Amino acid sequence: MRKIIHVDMDAFFASVEQRDNPELRGKPVAVGHDSERGVLTTASYEARRFGVHSAQSVQIAKKLCPQLIIVPVRYAVYKEVSQAVHRIFSDYTDLIEPLSIDEAFLDVTENKKGIGLAVDIARDIKRRIREELQLTASAGVSYNKFLAKIASDYRKPDGLCVIHPDRAMDFIAGLPVEDFWGVGPKTAEKMHRMGIFTGLQLRRCSQQHLREVFGKMGQIYYNFARGIDNRPVETDWIRKSVGCERTFEEDLFEPGQLQAALCHTALELEGRLQKSHFEGQTLTLKIKFHDFTQITRSLTTTQVLRTKDDILPLARKLLEQVSCSPGRRVRLMGLSVSNPRSDEMHRGEWVQLYFDFEF
Structure with missing residues (x-):
């Protein structure tokens, strides 16, 4: 054990x-x-x-x-x-x-x-x-x-x-699903609509049903409800993404302002990528609006993303998918690169990889 x-x-x-x-x-x-x-x-x-x-x-x-x-x-x-x-x-x-x-x-x-x-x-x-x-x-x-x-x-x-093995099933049975690792607010809300509020109720759901509703995570929830988790403690981590965010002093909505902010953010991301020796093939744009609602848009390319010149054209395409107006102003903008090529994944000491800047 x-x-x-x-x-x-x-x-x-x-x-x-x-x-x-x-x-x-x-x-x-x-x-x-x-x-x-x-x-x-x-x-x-x-x-x-x-x-x-x-x-x-x-x-x-x-x-x-x-x-x-x-x-x-x-x-x-x-x-x-x-x-x-x-x-x-x-x-x-x-x-x-x-x-x-x-x-x-x-x-x-x-x-x-x-x-x-x-x-x-x-x-x-x-x-x-x-x-x-x-x-x-x-x-x-x-x-x-x-x-x-x-x-x-x-x-x-x-x-x-x-949590001793002999008491694990009883402990899990009374655990709110919100406390399960990997269950966020939206997933918890979906579970509640299914009548699942505790570990015991989750355990009563079939493996097939959980997979149908939650995809691959359904299998994980099925195992967790039974105290099963075979993941080893891994001393080497695989860096999966590098990103940066900018919170604006004033909300933005004009196209020129947003394009300028996007350029600054892409330049900052280039520096982070170079510092961490990371490159990936997926670019994600994160936008948080003035009412704190947020959206993400992603694009995957066959080329690796290393520099601002690689990133900015794709970032502009993603920004075109975002509807902004005086009534829907942007509070925060973020860009991240993920999806490293499997033969170029970098291992090393843990570092903080996501940064939040005032703009």
Whole structure:
């Protein structure tokens, strides 16, 4: 039986800011760009009690929590702390799969310290993060990645939860489908219309029906409802996309403004592609309107996309598919390249690949 731990740093960016500035401790803090068009990257637990959360407009957050303290993003600091956390992980196992800058899976079935119980390893990792970095993390322990991830979210913050194989089916039975990995708001809404609200109700659906409704994900949901997840902890990741976004100081709708913004975004994307040594064959345009509704348009080509000259003509074709007007103004524009050729996939250390800029 495998022993998998999922470790998730608690309100990571905000917690680092509170650690480094004692005056912020115990106060509602958010990290982001404090401007009319700014968006938050994370919020402390004190701020979350007011309904403040990541990816939220700064203006909305301030209305929910007038006393909110917004501090600027310090990615270099967060990356340094993340590397320190991973050095702690590596004292126990080399089988580490980073999911992002603040969370990772660890396979401790065979571990460097010869510790028999995974929960003891998780407890020791949490202790060291607290003592060495003055931060807290939540950890989940189980026999696969799906359940370990669910467990780490179960008792946040500073939580530790174990889902034993003998109790897994009962645990999953009472789990809201919204908590299943891979079930977003739209999928949850579709499940609700089908009368599926819990893991037990999902388990009662046939494999064929789930595949008919949800395609390939239907098989995954079928397996998850039964506690099945055979994915290994992968120490090498495959970079799948590189992109950038621009949030405008004022909403745009005039064609000339949008074309200029598209050119700037394509140029920024070219720099990101070169820096990460990435190339792909699919270009995706993301547009967010003034009412926060958003659309994406994609185009796949037989040629690889490396430079602005490769990207911009395709981006213009995608923009032609978007209807903009004074009543449907654009708040944000993003471009990303994905679909790398299989013989040119690049492996390496995890890095932040999607960026959000004020324009």
